[in-house]
Amino acid sequence: MQNYPRNALFSALFLGAGLVGHAAAATVASTDAGTSVKQKEGTTATPSARKPPSATSATKTPPAPSTTLMQQVTVTGTLLPIDPNAAAVPVTTLDADQLGQTGVSSNMLETLRKVVPAFAGRSNAGASNAQNRNQFTAGGSQVELRNLPTLVLVNGQRMALDAVAGLSGSKNFVDISQIPAAALERVDVLTDGASSLYGSDAVGGVVNFILKQDYHGVTFGAHYGTADGGYKDRSAFVTLGGDIGPVNITATVSDAKTSPLFQSSRSFTSPMYGVVPGTGLPGVVGGGSYVLAPGLLTPPVPTGTAATAGSYAALSPSVYNATSAAQLSKGFDYSKYAMLLQQQEHKNLVVNMTSQPFTDDQIEAFGDVLISQNKVQSTSWAAAGQPFAHATLTVPAGAPYNPLTTAATGVTFADRSRPKQVFDTTDAYRFSFGLKGKLPGSWTWHTSVDYSESKLSERDTQLIFTPNLARAVAGGYDSSGNAVAGGAYSQVYGGYSINNPLVLQPALNPFAVTGNSAAALANVLGTEVLNGDSKLYSADAHAVGKLFELPAGRVNLAVGVSWRHEEVSGHADPNGRVTDPVTGSTAGNDQNWNGGMFTDPFSHGRNVSAVYAETLVPITSSSMNIPGLHQFDLTAASRFEHYSDAGSSHSPKLGFRWEPFDNQFVLHGTLTKSFAAPQLYQAYGPFDTRPVTDNLIGIVFGKPYATGNTFNGEDGVNPSLKPSTSTSRSIGFEFRPKFVKGLTLTADYSSITVHGFPGGADFTTIMQSVNALGSASPYFDSVSTGNFTNLGGADPFGTPGSLKAFLTNSATGLPDPSKYSQLYVIDRFRNQSTLIEHSWMLGLDYVLPTNHYGTWAVSSKGMLFNSYKFQRFAGGPSQQYAGNASNIGVFAGTLPKASFYSTLDWSYGNLDMTLANSYTSNVNDAGPAGNLPGIRVPSYSVWDLRGSYTWPLGGDEGDRSVTLALGVNNIGNKMPPIFPRSFTNQFTTSDIGTYSPIGRMVYVDLKVSL
Template identity: 25%
Template sequence: MKFTAKKTAIAAVVAANMFALPNIALAQQDDANEAEAKDVELILVTGSFVRRSENFESPSPLAVVDSVSIDAIGAKNIADITQTLTINTGAENNPDAFTQNATAGTSNINLRGLGVASTLVLLNSRRQVVNAQQTNEGLNFVDTSSLVPMIAIDRVEIIKDGASALYGSDAVAGVVNFITKRNYDGVKITADYQDGAHGDNSEYILQGLWGASSDRGNVMAAISYTDRSPLFLSDRRLSRPQDDSSNLGNPGSYFGVPGIPAGVPVIDPTGCAEFGGNANIAATVPYPGFGSLDLGTCQFDFGPGYSYVPEESRINAYVKSNYELTDTITWVTEFGLARNRAERGGAPSFPNLRGPIVPATHPDNPFGTAVQFLGRAEGNGFEADPANTESETFRFNTALTGEMDNGFWEISYTNAKNEFLFRVEDVLNTEFNLALSGFGGANCDPSSPAAVAGQGPCEYFNPFATSFTTSPNSQYVIDSFSADQVIDSEAKLQVLEGFASFDVFEMDGGFAGLAVGLQYREEELSQDYDQLSNQDSFSFVIGNPDFSDSLDVWAAFAEMALPVNDQLDIQLALRYENYGGSIGDTVDPKLAFNYRFTDDFSLRGSISTSFRAPSIFMRNGGATSLQQLTDPVVGGNAFAAVRTAGNTELTPEESTAYNFGFSFEPIDDLSVEIDYWNFEFEDLIIQESAQALLNSNPTDTSRIVRAGDPLTGPVLQVNNTYVNASSLETNGLDIVSSYKIETEVGTFTPNLSATYILAYDLNDPQAGQIDGAGRRNFTNIGVSSPELRANLGLTWTNDIYSANLFARYVSSYDDDQNCSDGTIRTGSCGNLGLKEIDSHVTYDAQFNVDLGALLNTETNYLLTVGGINLTDENPPQVFTNSGFDSKVHDPRGRQLYVRLAVEF
């Protein structure tokens, strides 16, 4: 596939407007001039299976980002590209334990804030296997960090309206197609180093690209290696201690103290604040033997051990070959392999949610009676235990493409697999209780008649603050109740598809094209938990049964391209998909048009329906995630377990999308594009919001698990599932504009790209009707949705030099977790209103020099220096875990980088 002059010019305008980058207009104009000198070719672009002539303009809103643009923003990985897109809302590219509990080291795309599983991600127009480990919301997504080495990418094409009529399920919000270089011949090596302003956070990336051509084919290979050092909350504390505090600490609190009302916790009388805890005292009461007791909890600040950025290493390799078997048949084969490792920080140990009992016989029990421990095994003064992820992705694709007299055909087969291993340490419930009873230790056999509590190989674990002074715990007893939860997940994908595209009849604007095709795909997902997890042995992550299931999908599709006349192009598409079983089948159409009133003004519009089936995990899986929740009963934040079970009764979600826009060039070199988009969902598949469940019925004992009193005690766990919500509707405007100014000192191009969300209306099963635009949506099923995101830039090019300076703006939005006075929202904030999350502006800059041309060498050397967030702006503070909104803002602060690219 090649861009012709017309299409290349369109791509240049869109890319420049989206990213405010240097070299774009100049580089694309050179491509355009070169294309004009060649024979006209038909082209195949994302969003169509019919090749079009050079005067074709896509009726769907299409954004194109080329390799020059990617280099110019200083992108080290694909997440660096997508997070600058104003149309990308709520993606999870800044991993931490609170938003990406088990998916550290991954990245994804979330067009329009409709979910990371609602954007179809393609590589060279082929489907990709999803990540085997799901998000906290139970969504399996394509991990873009495992896709392909950045150096091999030629461009990214993005369809910004619904595309299920062409590509099927998962394309409800649009399509992002990563397209690799074609017929590359030569060698290219790049080295990047980036250093952050805080902590030891830095990264370096080495990449290589090689390609060779013959008379009948080409082979290309690419490899990349990334090493990233972590950034901990202790390096740059954005949160307040209370934002990262748990009521379950060590020192801890106790239920069941005689004379104290049931369900009321008593802070450890042997110590709290003096050992690093925060005494959250509700009342102080006189008590015999102690003088007085403090009622409340000894809170633990777990924040410093967690990481904003995990420690990561990545190896990504890719090989592509094409060979002309005959003059009309070409064979293309691709191999891809990615190996990612990540380690994120954590707490010394998780809260114990099982309510362990300290017996009256415990030698350090100051109460003289059995009490229930509200805390964790290790807290203040202990090293944090990390969580580790290992991801390996393999992809293979082979395809035959043949030319016909009036068209072409293609048959392809894809086989891909992702293996994902997640490992985290937790406390074993039975072994911990044995240790509290004096039978702790690997060599202690409590069933033996010779076993005596606290003697020989059998030891007590001391949960009281005296463990910091007179009665310390041995590592021997701690090791006896500590173990790793291991989740070994695997996702597989096989796709066999074929289609043919050909001319059918002539119209005033050219030949009408027809494409028809068939597709079969098989998706498999399995999760193998360790044996202890199968037995629900852990005290916080609890456990889960293994599961394995598959999904077979048959599809047939057709598309017609109708060049009615020189002014009007119409696209018609229809796709049938059959999932079988209770999911059933669907037929989804699409109608789109482009009308050129003049050479300077054109209108485009589209309307389509979409269908997204419930995933294998949502129907059959289950998981426990860690989330911060606001407890309306206790009146504070709680770091609790959210245990989600699959729902086999789910039905598919359906949606309708339409887009209407125009392109306008009022004067030479000034372009303006505006699109209005609208998505309407019914039966939306969502994970029930744990916060919404708490808010709607905080004393529902079937859903809410509390410590001590089941109605009034601190929340430990929320049980939820997946449901079909009523509806979601979102709409807004995309605006892109650029103006090229030629001067004696170079070419200047000011440009703008912006997305304004007009509505993000939710009908949440628990939270009710929600106006989610301009809101964080913490208490419902939505994602953070600032109303306005904009990039304003200025690029400059002059011979061998180029530079850019641009500002990225995110508007303020409301935090529905907190009231405006900073207090936690447990109901309505009344006249106070919600707390506002401040607007945010960051400034990036880059300078490039062609050293090869400067030094007059045969080898090309390009030196790049740049900075991201040059003024080191803090992300707006949010009173939540980690202190910022990880789905909107970047916690790293200023990042300076240098890149040297050598090509010969």
């Protein structure tokens, strides 16, 4: 391992000797999702690093006997019923108390990121991406272990992807904000590949949310937190449970809200000058050469046919001040309009059902229902940081508000009082039902069917309906609709459609900073509506039982089959299409919302069928008394999965668990082949065509070729995409020395290589390759003239050097900008990228063996990235992300080499106090693209403090209580560190996804159990 700064080690040593841990096994009985299989008698439970669960635990289980029994269970990462400590896979288990002690109750993403540092990197995106369209989640929350594709399960079963997958295609994830913390019994985090059991997307690992079950009684609670700048975090929940005959119903209703946090409320992002282009501000004319004088809302001079001034200069300085676009940009504070954190509200209903055996074959039923609605409001994500929609136009002479006698050029229309906003509403549903029972012998069976859906409705407000702007400004009609020179009324398309009849409305004043009437803005400023939908149907059946006995123990086998159908769709309103619906061109009735998000209708689905098996073979056991082989087990799993559209994948897995001398020291390791299926949007989504700056042509052929023009670009989909494959190797140990009672040390090393990761080559690489190799280039079919090749364009660049010749005037030998508009380049997704990751997860848990002064417990968890290299295409350079920060690319963001979360807990009677520290090592700011010499950004350390007291209320089982907790997160009110370069294109000076911008937050929690 590498050396890390002493202050990192000091922080971790104080709260756990700098080691970061995971509980190597679940300590709650489960079958896939938490149901007990069989008790293993005579074994004692492993001491927890936290205080023992109190009688007021939310699960209200019956009191345990004096001798605690370890459960033999099926845990996340295996289908076999084994002692959790016998698992060969590293599993971190977080119970409800651990989740609650973070002080974050309304955001499951931030809770998990806090307590499990392996959730690192930009792919863990949520409320903090308000200004970053590349990480657009429409208010959803995505988690990824090690910044790699991670499978999310609920009670061991898949969920539908968030519906945003049907719109931008930039995000394919399960929204974990659908799952309220109040409804959880625990969260299992499996940190190695698991495609052999669970299928696609388990490259980085698995997160399994286990819902509360078999609950009796009523528990309700509330949380309220506040921070400077008007930020508030509040939530409330009620959990009820009881039996109806042999069936237990456990239900949780919750509501959580967070306030928006504007950049203007934080010193590290305010003021923010130089972001908005000067030509995009209201009151600007002459293409940025003049601006309306301070204090004026519109030119106070004769206008229209009564205008007397022949130029802007004639109105200066009483009306217009001479300026420049650069000066205007430097004088506008963007922070007043931009959010650091989105405003969110999450409403959830979760119902979990379990039954007692109701037949002679001991068949049991189980199921769950999740219904959620997430509402999110954020400010505009638009390019160049433009807070309000704007357009530059020429206003004809005689138009009712033109202050000149001639055509007024370079006039910017925008309304300062109407910034763009985005409203996202996601409704999600999940219905799951299953049966399980016993078969002859020692075999059991388990079946389930599931349906889940995510539906997104997005409204992007205050956008300009481009076809009406010039008409609205022109005027030329009286109030009766008669044509009159300089008339104060205009005729525009009604209902934001060029197919509707023209309607009469007051003329629009484009010279005004604000103040246009609602009637004048009607049919000009409008709302784009986008919709996405994602569905998942699935069925699974498997059986588990004994094959035969070996001297070291019995050989168990699990075999199963599964099927699922997944589909994704999305569309914008007619004005939000990329292409004309009739011609398929980008030059017709398309992209009519100025500042909108454009996408063509898209819908596609696939069927996936699979067979899988897993076994555990005990080679030696303690009863055999073999020196150095106290116990040695081998595990093997395999899954064959067939996609109706992308072929087949085979995912084997081998593992071992070795106790050389006794269970004080255990070595375990796995070798796994995993895969990630191609995203439906990447394979079958609509084409995204747009003009691209010719600065890229200048990069390829030299600066003279960057003439200020554009060529045609397309981010192309590829139906030929195949699943990306990965090889994951892990090895680790667990040390529980008897001579230090209560101490557990763990370490797990991971090496993951992903091949065939879908990615683009970028336009510069494509043009360089085609010009150098001609028809021998792998990108030959991506460069054409007249149109894109998928739309009938010709590809005449089969000879090396012919592309440059096409862009060059043969007579002068100089660039020929007139040819640029004839050039079409597609950067389609290809299985061409490679990722290599090496990391460590380390841990310490220690319960001090004393009862005189309460119980003291130390815990520390963390992540060490040795390397994280990404190669975009074969033969291309590898980019190192570990220890660096960037903001462009597949894995952009901050990926610190070392992250720790450490706690010191003291409980005395009914009092519990926790001091926690979050530490992030220093990183290098490598610029937006990650290719610049690094500028060192210092390490970051934040301290939290929480105290709680429980008042017992009595009762037959002693489980009625009231618990009050007070806490402070970020005691020192530390703000995120400054990044001089990387996040300038996100219009902040820090990575607010990695470093919270909330600052000091004081909160109170109340929980009542009856």
